[in-house]
Amino acid sequence: MLSFLARRLLQLVPTLFFVSVIIFSLQQLLPGDPALVMAGEERDPEVIEQIRKQYRLDQPLPVQYVYWVKGVLSGDLGESMRIKVKVRDLVAEKFPVTLQLAVMAMVIALSIGITAGVLAAVLRDSVWDYAANVFALWGRSTPTFWLGIMLIFLFSVELGWLPASGYVRPSEDFWGSIASTIMPAFVLGNVGAAVLMRHTRGAMLDALQSDYVRTARAKGLFERTVVLKHAMRNALTPVITLGALELGELLSGAVLTEQIFSIPGFGKLIVDSVFNRDYAVVQGVVLVTATVYIALNLIADIAYVVVNPRLRS
Amino acid sequence: MADAVVSAALLDDAIASAESPARRALRRLVRRKGAMLGLAVIALFVAVAIFAPLVAMQDPTAQSWTSVRKPPSALHLLGTDDVGRDILARIIFGARASLLAGVISVAIALAIGVPLGLMAGYVGGFLDAVIGRLTDAMLAIPFLILAVALAAFLGPSLHNAMVAIGITTTPIFVRLTRGQVMAVKAEDYVEAARAVGNPPWRVVLVHILPNILPPLMVQASLSIAAAIIAEAALSFLGLGQQPPEPSWGSMLNAAQRFLGSAPWMAVWPGLAIFLTVLSFNLLGDGLRDAFDPRER
Numbered sequence: 001m002l003s004f005l006a007r008r009l010l011q012l013v014p015t016l017f018f019v020s021v022i023i024f025s026l027q028q029l030l031p032g033d034p035a036l037v038m039a040g041e042e043r044d045p046e047v048i049e050q051i052r053k054q055y056r057l058d059q060p061l062p063v064q065y066v067y068w069v070k071g072v073l074s075g076d077l078g079e080s081m082r083i084k085v086k087v088r089d090l091v092a093e094k095f096p097v098t099l100q101l102a103v104m105a106m107v108i109a110l111s112i113g114i115t116a117g118v119l120a121a122v123l124r125d126s127v128w129d130y131a132a133n134v135f136a137l138w139g140r141s142t143p144t145f146w147l148g149i150m151l152i153f154l155f156s157v158e159l160g161w162l163p164a165s166g167y168v169r170p171s172e173d174f175w176g177s178i179a180s181t182i183m184p185a186f187v188l189g190n191v192g193a194a195v196l197m198r199h200t201r202g203a204m205l206d207a208l209q210s211d212y213v214r215t216a217r218a219k220g221l222f223e224r225t226v227v228l229k230h231a232m233r234n235a236l237t238p239v240i241t242l243g244a245l246e247l248g249e250l251l252s253g254a255v256l257t258e259q260i261f262s263i264p265g266f267g268k269l270i271v272d273s274v275f276n277r278d279y280a281v282v283q284g285v286v287l288v289t290a291t292v293y294i295a296l297n298l299i300a301d302i303a304y305v306v307v308n309p310r311l312r313s
Numbered sequence: 314m315a316d317a318v319v320s321a322a323l324l325d326d327a328i329a330s331a332e333s334p335a336r337r338a339l340r341r342l343v344r345r346k347g348a349m350l351g352l353a354v355i356a357l358f359v360a361v362a363i364f365a366p367l368v369a370m371q372d373p374t375a376q377s378w379t380s381v382r383k384p385p386s387a388l389h390l391l392g393t394d395d396v397g398r399d400i401l402a403r404i405i406f407g408a409r410a411s412l413l414a415g416v417i418s419v420a421i422a423l424a425i426g427v428p429l430g431l432m433a434g435y436v437g438g439f440l441d442a443v444i445g446r447l448t449d450a451m452l453a454i455p456f457l458i459l460a461v462a463l464a465a466f467l468g469p470s471l472h473n474a475m476v477a478i479g480i481t482t483t484p485i486f487v488r489l490t491r492g493q494v495m496a497v498k499a500e501d502y503v504e505a506a507r508a509v510g511n512p513p514w515r516v517v518l519v520h521i522l523p524n525i526l527p528p529l530m531v532q533a534s535l536s537i538a539a540a541i542i543a544e545a546a547l548s549f550l551g552l553g554q555q556p557p558e559p560s561w562g563s564m565l566n567a568a569q570r571f572l573g574s575a576p577w578m579a580v581w582p583g584l585a586i587f588l589t590v591l592s593f594n595l596l597g598d599g600l601r602d603a604f605d606p607r608e609r
Binding site for chain 1: 442446447449450451453454455456457458459461462463465466467468538542545546549550551552562565568569572573576579580582583586587590591594595598
């Protein structure tokens with residue numbers, strides 16, 4: 001197990017190196033002189049010179065990269081040009097909001113995805129199976145931002161049950177916080193539920209046709225015991241891994257969801273920074289998101305080995 | 314009677330074994346109602362996009378202050394938007410941006426991803442390791458976040474959005490192609506092609522590439538669906554098609570502000586995205602089943 005962990009961690013080094021190169025290179029895509037673009041409306045040569053010095057744009061690219069990586073490794077992700085706040089502090093402020101949203105979305109995705117997947121497999125070729133497959137196709141094909149807008153129309157504009165936008169911290173008002181995040185969490189979890197449903201159904205169908213399930217049935221066990229204790233326990237192993245990866249995907253989906261529901265999280269931060277030409281913040285958010293995603297991948301791999309005795313040896 | 318059934322089954326088998334794999338896949342695809350429905354809807358949208366100036370009865374950019382946010386009527390079948398533009402005309406012309414973005418960004422991803430995957434899979438060694446790690450790194454950045462970042466740094470436009478989505482989709486094709494090459498290169502026919510002295514480029518292009526096309530086609534179809542959503546998302550955020558040119562994503566963005574007074578502004582463009590993406594997904598699923606040997 002330890003050697004697996006060491007090998008897996010070692011594999012991360014080149015991946016993280018390339019991630020850092022990609023994110024650093026984003027700045028090179030800016031058309032023309034990056035200092036001029038970063039300065040925006042400001043045309044004072046002194047300010048432009050200061051930007052050039054601050055971001056070491058007057059130095060060769062490899063030197064710029066080394067300084068940038070040094071800063072990142074010491075926890076310095078740069079500073080927001082617009083509001084003069086450290087990117088690290090901005091990330092620390094916004095991340096818990098997105099995390100709350102992502103965790104709620106994950107709970108919704110797992111509840112719907114696994115339940116529908118198991119039902120579809122157990123009742124194969126029935127109306128339930130057909131409905132679950134239609135749901136999966138619908139989940140994959142519905143743009144999250146359209147679903148969000150339609151839910152706002154229904155539950156906020158027409159019925160007036162839920163707030164259309166805004167965010168309340170759980171520490172301020174717990175139920176208010178749930179009310180402000182339940183719609184975006186559902187929108188975010190919808191795609192994950194569709195993905196998890198398809199995989200759960202496939203894994204359950206394989207498990208239900210396996211020899212050990214046939215043996216369990218032959219012993220005269222109740223069908224509920226066969227499904228829940230024998231088939232489901234084995235079928236859900238790969239779904240755990242997928243769940244961890246889906247949590248990473250939710251960070252991506254948060255870009256749109258937070259924008260629609262005006263939730264001041266990570267996703268809104270990156271979009272606002274794009275329009276404020278706050279490129280240091282964009283780079284910082286992309287870097288943190290990629291690191292979280294890589295960490296979730298690692299946790300998923302470890303979890304898979306931990307729950308699968310055959311891989312442990 | 315039983316003999317007749319057996320004979321018919323044997324005849325079917327004989328026909329199946331005599332036809333080429335492509336023809337067999339096409340026969341299976343035609344039998345899938347979902348895939349055919351998807352193909353029909355895609356064909357309809359493509360025709361509408363090509364003949365947009367003939368199909369649309371109104372100018373998609375013409376504003377009219379006397380018909381602001383009018384509900385669907387005989388004059389404006391799907392209603393009008395916040396500056397009085399005809400929504401049907403904008404959806405018809407918006408199909409161009411969405412379909413073009415879907416096809417071109419996947420073409421970019423195929424043009425970069427397939428050669429890199431072929432090289433990584435066939436040459437192996439250090440080149441494979443470098444391409445593999447670079448692919449891992451790109452896949453480590455969530456799709457939309459990378460697309461938003463790329464579009465932001467490249468500058469907001471439909472052209473740059475297509476480039477951003479294309480680059481972001483590339484690693485999927487690198488990984489898929491590499492995996493397929495690894496599986497195929499040990500086959501006897503590839504060994505034979507090498508043994509008779511074919512140069513590596515010929516082995517790869519003439520003997521390996523045609524045999525790995527089916528999974529690439531399936532992935533391309535599913536990736537077009539994802540690219541259409543991504544383009545709409547970028548336009549929704551203001552990073553894709555720029556006003557006043559119509560795009561389904563930017564129409565939804567404008568619709569957000571008028572949900573109470575003009576919900577039709579949000580319904581139709583969203584439905585257009587949904588139907589197009591659904592159709593590509595249905596076609597992709599159908600292609601996957603048609604190419605799957607287990608489906609015989």
